Amino acid sequence: MRRIVMAAAAVALAIPAVISGAGTAAAATGRVVVFETEFQQLTVYEDPSGCHKLPVASHVLVNLTDATVRTYGDPLCLTPSLIVQPGFGTHVAPLTGSFSVE
Template sequence: MCEFRIINRTALIPALALSAIALTGLASAPAQASTGEAVIYTGDQTPLTVYQNPTGCRNFTTGARPPTTTLLNLTDGPVYYYGQRNCPVGGEVLVVQPGYGRVLPINSYVYYSLEFT
């Protein structure tokens, strides 16, 4: 046996509208940008490359092959390192977590990219 209830439409419509607004707000909330600095060190007596509050994809090159290239992640989010330009999807080589550093695998005269989240 089926039972039917009469629903108060005047209470239901505002409740549905508020639920839709709340769900839309959650779904479209923008990602929080990283704060802090990411630093690339390429050797003694060379200028540091510093990214302040970085977002998105950043291309960089080391020019002539340096003895070492180190990334220091002083941001509050992970940094993804790519062995090619423009941060290709699925092409990350490694991830450097906040508060950590990493010696990067570098070839001579090649462009690289970093993605900040």
């Protein structure tokens, strides 16, 4: 009987940990930095989440987060995307581009 109670207690303690971790993703930490022109300051997105329309003159995006970033050719993050791993960068579409963080 004691073993059954101990096993039930172990399962009961483990269930909240499993449930709380199921389907929840940790938010990205760090920065996504966008270079536009030599005459403008860098655009910095701190701990970004969701879809972000890129500035009009965007030229280069650098992923300084701990998550992958997807870049898109449209402003709503709907078209096929390019994956940018943490610590890497890519050229982006000016005028209409966007990015999202996974």
